[in-house]
Amino acid sequence: MxxxxxxxxxxxxxxxxxxxxxxxxxxxxxxxxxxxxxxxxxxxxxxxxxxxxxxxxxxxxxxxxxxxxxxxxxxxxxxxxxxIHKGHGPGLLKLVEKILGVGLILILISGVWLALTIKRDMKITLILMGVGSVILAILALL
Structure with a gap:
C-alpha cells in the first residue's frame, strides 16, 4: 500500500x-x-x-x-x-493534537491505576502490561 x-x-x-x-x-x-x-x-x-x-x-x-x-x-x-496526520497542519491544529495526546496518556495512566487497585484484576493486569511492554520493546528495536 x-x-x-x-x-x-x-x-x-x-x-x-x-x-x-x-x-x-x-x-x-x-x-x-x-x-x-x-x-x-x-x-x-x-x-x-x-x-x-x-x-x-x-x-x-x-x-x-x-x-x-x-x-x-x-x-x-x-x-x-x-x-495533518504527519503534523504539518496549521499551528492551532498542532496545539489541539498535543492536547488530545496528553489527554490520551492521562486516560491510559488512570486506566492502569484503576485496574491495579482492583485486587481481583491485578494479576491479569500485570501480566498483560508485561506482555505489552515486551511487544513494545521488540517493535522499538525493529
Whole structure:
C-alpha cells in the first residue's frame, strides 16, 4: 500500500535570478504574486523551498540554472489528511493534537491505576502490561 495522495502543480511564474532562493526572496515574491496568501514558515526541500502548512494550497520555489520556478501546489483530500496526520497542519491544529495526546496518556495512566487497585484484576493486569511492554520493546528495536 503506497497511498500518498496527489498534488496538482501549476507554474505561476519563472524568475530570472542568479542568486539562490532565500527567505526574503520567497516573502517578496509571495507578496507580489498573491498578497492575500499567508503561511507559517518555509521548509527546505532537495529542489528548493516550499511554504507550510501543506494542508492547503501552498507554493514551491525551485532553483534551476539561472531561474527560480514558482509553482502553486494544490494537494488532494487524501494528501491533506496525510499531512495533518504527519503534523504539518496549521499551528492551532498542532496545539489541539498535543492536547488530545496528553489527554490520551492521562486516560491510559488512570486506566492502569484503576485496574491495579482492583485486587481481583491485578494479576491479569500485570501480566498483560508485561506482555505489552515486551511487544513494545521488540517493535522499538525493529
Amino acid at each position: 503506497n497511498f500518498k495522495g496527489s498534488v496538482t502543480e501549476k507554474v505561476v511564474e519563472t524568475v530570472e535570478s542568479e542568486s539562490p532562493v532565500t527567505e526574503s526572496l520567497i516573502e517578496n515574491e509571495l507578496k507580489r504574486i498573491d498578497p492575500e496568501y499567508s503561511y507559517e514558515y518555509t521548509k527546505k526541500s532537495p529542489n528548493g523551498f516550499f511554504t507550510r502548512p501543506t494542508t492547503r494550497d501552498y507554493y514551491s520555489f525551485e532553483k534551476q540554472d539561472n531561474q527560480i520556478i514558482v509553482k502553486k501546489v494544490t494537494p488532494s483530500f487524501l494528501r491533506k489528511i496525510i499531512e
